[in-house]
Amino acid sequence: MNFFIRLKYALLMSLLALLEIGPIPIAPIIGLLIIIFLPRWFKDAVDRMYHSNDSRKK
Numbered sequence: 001m002n003f004f005i006r007l008k009y010a011l012l013m014s015l016l017a018l019l020e021i022g023p024i025p026i027a028p029i030i031g032l033l034i035i036i037f038l039p040r041w042f043k044d045a046v047d048r049m050y051h052s053n054d055s056r057k058k
Contacts, residue, residue: 002049005048009045016030
């Protein structure tokens with residue numbers, strides 16, 4: 001499952017990189033929103049990513 005989570009976020013980052021070609025920078029705006037509001041979906045995504053790493057090490 002860890003591979004698919006990483007793949008999903010790698011594809012998302014690739015999409016953001018493509019959108020950066022336009023005149024409006026999107027990644028810094030999303031980064032500021034995450035830093036200021038820390039949405040639940042972001043915390044859940046980080047927890048899932050690190051939890052899957054912990055389960056493989058045992």
